[in-house]
Structure formats: structure tokens, C-alpha cells
Amino acid sequence: MIRDQLKNHIAQAILDAQAAGDLPRFDLPVFTVDHPRQTQVADYAASVAMQLARPAKLAPLQIAQRIARNLRLDGIASCEVVSGYLNLRLTPYYLTRQVEAILEAGERWGNIAIGAGKRVQVEHGSANPTGPLTVASGRNVVIGDTVANALEAAGYQVQREWYVNDAGNQIRHFGESVYARYAQRLAVDEPFPDDGYRGEYIVEIARLIVEREGTRYLSYPRVEARRALGKLGIDMMMDGVRASLARVGIRFDNFFSERSLYESGLFERMLPILREKGLLIEHEGALWFSEDGSPIRKGESRNQQTGDVGPATAGSIIENQKSNKVQAVVIRSPGVVPEPSERPTYFASDIAYVWDKLVVRGFDKAVYVWGEDHQGDVPRLMAVTRALGLDTSRIVLLIYRFITLMRNGQEVRMGKRAGNIVTLDDVVDEVGSDATRFVLLSRSIDTKITFDLDLVKKQSDENPVYYVQYAHARICSILRKAEELASSGVGESSDTHPMAPANAAAPSPTPALASNPRLPGSYEFQHPSELALIRKLLELEEVVEQVATLLQPHHFTTYAQSLATTFSAFYRDCRVLGEAPEVTAARLKLVQATRVTLARTLALMGMSAPEKM
């Protein structure tokens, strides 16, 4: 990556300056090379000299000058010292060569190596399987999928995993709901459970089950029928989820069953590890995790008070939080939960799950994508990870804020139990997959998104999604036209035409360009808009690095728009077809490199790159 190269050159220059006695001895500091805000100032700038003022006991300007004196940039860039800054500008020669490099890299352009040899898991989605995929989960999976794309591009080996919450009492409620609808469908009087799932989709599931399986479950003992229908229903829900995900171009490598953590005995094996450290405490019949082994206080205060929220409760919570130590129930007491299989809490599963990720499967890093409603669970996951003797820096939690869905100028409230949900399918039907993904990606994950369905539809002309895709379609149009000109031999003879295939007999997807000879070594792009476009293309690697390290996928949308804008400026200023042959040839290459870059960026975002619109 060019930025790293420049940084290495500067570091070397500092060392050389020290060796030559130009600069005093000091340890090489951690410094950055970045883009100045004003692009006319420089392509890259380093402010090391300012950082070094103290250790070197010299004025920043002098330091910068001495670094610059020792800087050998090998024709990649020129350097200018401005008040302590090292301002670097890439040379037209270097930029011109990069166009060839991009075309050579092709679909791999944008790939970097920072993750080479490391395995990362990105767990996302993971919505309760008791209903269809909602728009709310849409943000989750789009973030997760895009982050996974970026990590892959950064060289990591990535596994995409969906955690299926198929344990716990919600599944029982679900089974009861399906059973009730099933019975009702068969005209058997069966009351609908109070805390059941009221959505229409349960009715639909019941209908399908009746269709496929007939009446046989009516003869089962009720508890068994509910369990069986629940399982059947979950499977059907997950099939639906997979289908919905496919519509937005998302696939998972693995669906991990929460229940399997218990069935495999893994959870049981976790307990001794924590117990040995004195972090598991029996309290009022329940099993608690106490981060520092301190006695459990919550239950006591609960007994003291009469049921109202009062000072006693508040006081004890403050006390617990003052020590900042996590205390959480792992297994509920039989007195509270009669059914043994429902006693482990969600947290219990988390304990075994993080172990499974980091130890059993040995991922170097595990990324969790969680909605803001789970933000309060972060401390206990961190605490228990630490307690298990694992490095907490190996888990990363992406907490995103919820979206508000607007329709007809009104906020749409959703609830799975109540049944008034808006599914991801609904939204995709209305605005399409590309627009859905773009909107859900376009903001930093800790910004609330207002997804106005009417606006996204109505203003589709001015939607940035289409702006970016339009640039790609326009490029394809130019390339098509170039091929037509080349194949019809209009203008020049085919063997001297810059766009003509070197070997006309060998067909290839883009014959005019794929086999085009290299630009002459002396050729250099000159026009400011050409050079600006190439610089913008080169940023792709930096954006990939940024998203892969910061795990903030919205940078792709910003970059895509900026790239499309830069291309538009080039398109306005520089004619491609019909110029002098070497100019047209060079610009065609630049246009093709832009297409590659734009298409890759769209692919990283999970969007299509249309050739026509």
C-alpha cells in the first residue's frame, strides 16, 4: 500500500539522518502518514517533525528539513516541507504505472495483507428464530456481512456465523403458539397462549404443517406435540431467514445452535473452570457468576423491599456498580424455573459460546454484531472471558443503533410478539436490495438511521445508490462504445488502433483492453482530473484497511460516492474516445481501472454493479 511505502521511506530517512548526524538520537516514534484536508496542498502529509520537536530538541521546521534531505522517494513522490509538515505528492509517472497495476490485479484489486494468516469469525444476524427476519435485523446482517467482506479483502480467513437461539423458554412459547394455530386450523378448540407469538406467520406455518403432516400431532401428548411443532416451526423459520438473506446477497458459513452448547456437554465443562477460581456462587438456589468472587447482594436487597422500586434496590445496585464488578445469574433456581432445560440463562450460553469460538475453534478474533439493546451485556461477556483466562482483545463487539422505519410520515413500531413486524423482505420488495443495503450501511454504526421508505422510493433519482451505480453504468457504456469502434475498424486500421486486440482471434471478456499492450514507459497522465482520479482509485486499499481495522463499514459508502464524483469530474474534463490514439488508449485503461475499483467497492458493500441502467 502506497501509504505504508511512504511511511517506511520517512522512517528510513529519519534513521539515515541520525546515522549521518543530522538528527540526534531518539527512538523512532509511532507516527502516521495521512491525507491533508486540502488536497491541493499534498497527497500525503506527515507531521512527525512536530512530534519530534521535544525528543530532538529542535524546531519542527528544521527537523522536517533534515528528514526531507535524507528522504529517497525513488520517483514515487516529491516532498515539500511546509512549516513542519512533510508534504508528499505522488508523481505523474508513479500514478500512471498504478493504472496498469490495478488492471493486473483485476478482481483482487483492493486486497491487502494485514490479516494474512489470521482467522476471524464474524457472528451476526442471530435474531430469535421465532419470527421472520425484520428490517431491524437487516442492519445487523448488512453490517456484519460488509465487515466480513472487508476482513476477507484484508487477508483474514473469515467465517460468517449465525447463532441460532434455539434454547430457552421462548422456544417453548413459540411451540405453544404453533400448536395452538395448528389445532385451530384443524378446528380443535385450543386457547392461544397469553405470551404467545401473535404474528400471522404462525398461522401460515400451521397451515403448511397441516398440509404436509396432517393431523398426527393431535394424537401426541400435548407437551410433546408442542415441542415437535416448535422444532418444526423453527426449522421453517430458519429456511425463510436463509431465503430472505439470499435476497440481499448474504450467506452464512455456519448456523450455530445454542442448544448444542448444552447437548455437547461444553457448558458443563465450563463450570469447573470458573468454580475453581471461586467465581461461581450458589445464592438462593441459583448459580451466580461473581467476577471477583464477592458475595451476591442483589437477592438480599430484593428481599428487603416489598416490591416497589425503592431506595433499597437503588442503593444495592449502586453498591454493586461502585465496585464495578459483574454479578450475573448463570443457572436459575428450580424454585423460579421448574423445567431444568430452561434454567441456564442467555449468559450461560454466552460463556460456553465464547469458549467455543476462541478455544475449541481457535479463532484469533471473534466479532459480535449486537443491537444497542444488548449494550448492557458487554461488561459481563468481557468479565467472563477474562475469568476464563482469555484475552478480551480477541473479542470485538460492534454495537449498532437501531433504525427507525418511517412510512407515510409515521414511525412504524415493531414487536415480534405483537406480530406487527416489518420484514426485511417487505423493504426489499419496496426499494430493492441495493438501496436497502446502501441505506443501512451509509451511516456510522452508532448513529440512528431513519429509514423512510417513501423517501427512498420517491427520491430514487437522487439516491446516492443510483449515483454510484450510474457512474459504473456510464463507464461500461464508454467501454462498449470503444469495443464497437475497435471491432468495426472505424477510423484506423485495426493493427495500429490502440484499442484493438493484439490477437484478434482470441476472444476474451473485454478484448479491447485485456490484451492491450502496456502503455509506453514514457507515457504519463498529465491532466489534473486524470491524476486526481488515479489518486482516488489508490485509496481503495486504505479504505479496506480502515474498515477492516476499525470495523466501521460506512466508510465504503463515503468512498464510493467520492469515487463516483471524482470520475464524473474526469468525465467532464477529459474526453476518452476520439482523442489522439495514445491518449485514448491511456484513458481507456484509466476508465477500465475505475470500473474495476467501483465494481469492487460495490461488491464489498454487497451491491450490484450494473452495466446498464
Next chain:
RNA sequence: GCGCCUAUAGCUCAACUGGAUAGAGCACUUGACUUCGGAUCAAGGGGUUGUGGGUUCAAAUCCUGCUAGGCGCGCCA
């Protein structure tokens, strides 16, 4: 009450994690092509980065006091 997150142009948001004169889109005003796609482009106005203090060569960014909002604080998931 406590914890996490947020506050930047009229609106929606960026700002590469401490760097130079804080940028885009929308909206508004005014313009542009007989040529590669007008789903385009150009120009213009618009800012005490919620607020008070602090840290240093340098703060939208870090610390801190307020203010406002979101989420969470269960033997729910």
C-alpha cells in the same frame, strides 16, 4: 440514581482515531452541453463543532463539570 452511546451547515450525515483553512448529499439561488449516458456537471450563500473549564506545539476528536436525547440496568431473551 448508575452505566454505555449520541449532540457538527436549515435537514441527514462525514471528517482516515490528536494535525494545516471542519467537508459531502439534500434543500435554496444562479448557471452549463448539437460530441463518450442530463440518473450529469459548475458556481454561491450557509459553522463560536450543545455548553463551561482543562490537557499541548496542535482539540470536532482526549479529560472533566453541566444540558438535551437514545439504549440498558430482571433468577427475560
